[in-house]
Amino acid sequence: MEIEASWFLHTLCDYSFWFLVLIITVIVFSLFALLIYLQKLKLWCNCEICDAYVTMSWSKDFDNLCDWYAHLLSKSPSKTIHIHVLGNTITANPDNVEYILKTRFDNFPKGKPFSMILGDFLGRGIFNVDGDLWRFQKKMASLELDRFSIRSYAVEIVNYEINTRLIPLLSSVAGKEEGVLDLQDVFRRFSFDSMCKFSFGLDPRCLELSLPMSEFAVAFDLASKLSAERAMTVSPLVWKIKRLLNLGSEKQLKKAIKMIDILALEVIRQRRNMGILSHKDLLSRFMGTVNDETYLRDIVISFLLAGRDTVASALTSFIWLLAKHPHVCSSIQLEADTIIGQNQDLKSFEQLRELHYLQAAVYESMRLYPPIQFDSKFCQEDDLLPDGTFVKKGTRVTYHPYAMGRIKEIWGEDCLEFKPERWLKNGMFFPENPFKYPVFQAGFRVCLGKEMALVEIKSVALSIVRRFQINLLSAYQIPRFSPGLTATFSGGLPVLVRER
DSSP, X not given: OHXXXXXXXXXXXXXXXXXXXXXXHHHHHHHHHHHHHHHHTTTTOOSHHHHHHHHTGGGGTOSXXXXXHHHHHHHSTTSEEEEGGGTEEEEOOHHHHHIIIIITGGGSOOOHHHHHHHHHHHTTOGGXXXXXXXXXXXXXXXXXXXXXXXXXXXXXXXXXHIIIIIHHHHHHHTTOTTOEEEHHHHHHHHHHHHHHHHHHSOOOOTTOTTSOOOHHXXXXXXXXXXXXXXXXXXXXXXXXXXXXXXXXXXXXXXXXHHHHHHHHHHHHHHHHHHOSTTOOSHHHHHHTTOOOHHHHHHHHHHHHHHHHHHHHHHXXXXXXXXXXXXXXXXXXXXXXXXXXXXXXXXXXXXXHHTOHHHHHHHHHHHXXXXXXXXXXXXXXXXXXXXXXXXXXXXXXXXXXXXHHTTOHHHHOTTTTSOOGXXXXXXXXXXXXXXXXXXXXXXXXXOOTTHHHHHHHHHHHHHHHHHHEEEEEOOOXXXXXXXXXXXXXXXXXXXXXXXXX
């Protein structure tokens, strides 16, 4: 027994030694690769912009990185800047945006770097792929989302959530001094419930605040946050090393994604057992075409991310702006009373489309506070943008809707004002050039769920404006944003609710 024990300990020590050697080798190799990468990025660049980025001196004058970028882009004659240390060319020039998203679409794909960053979370979902995989999912999604029946189903879900959960919740705290609500949290719960019903055919009941957030929702939030933080690191080797060694944030991300995978695949299994022909949810419709469960998981998670987080972000910004501009609330109410009828509920999708001022107010809100503040592509071959900017192969090219909404040359001297009237002509809503307003992207990758997202945003905002007065508790003039794939108010949106 002593010999066996001795042999076991000796073998264990050998394994431990070689494991330690392996870890040291990986770390040394990674550090060497990191040095090469950093050298490639020109971290020694001492230009004013790069110095401000590296030292974070920009934070002395700006609350958010996006506000600093907006300032730099507004001052640039071409509306294009370069962050050399990141290998990133950032533009707010509408001509450049059209060139990237339409004219030379094939030369500016999402690219492998971003597909890798979001790969563990989104897999092969539509928002994380290029080429044939993207074209197939776009075609399939377009066929489904353009159907009148599925649009009607989405309206049915939204109205149910508003009437049976959102309104009763707000009414239950209205007028109570201790009844402070974080509306950002409420909107995230609302949109999560709505999208789970629409996408999966299940009801997580997140909007019932007496219940804890579902495990799926918590894991989803964490995975979104940590995936976004990957994109903020100077080198992808940082998170790749942490993932290899299963350390820190990468360990948390792995755990969150495991939870998402288990629950999403269980939903798919249950839906398959129940049969897909009798159900109207998006998952059932996709399952008629796709048999690969992992692929189904990727598709549904991607649509859930887009439909849930962007809607919640848009609603948070819109209600914040309405609370600061009561005259806009009054105009929305007056229009609704005229079109729908005083004390009457919204009856149809067609009726909602007649509310032109409401549509203008929503668009104006997203002009100033787009849910997706910027979007990046990667240049495949050397190219020249319309403003004369040379883009080298492999360069990250970012267009910046947040900054574009703050540029006088695009929107006029009053660009910083919340002014829905800029979208109206003779009282009718009039859309702008999508490359001037790429909030829903534009060109070939324009948002497929745009109309349904607008229905949800307008329906929720209208129900709140007509019934309640929202008093802000946060005194900030400019929101602070938390890191994430979509714009999120740091600290939420705490409010007091009063019935009108």
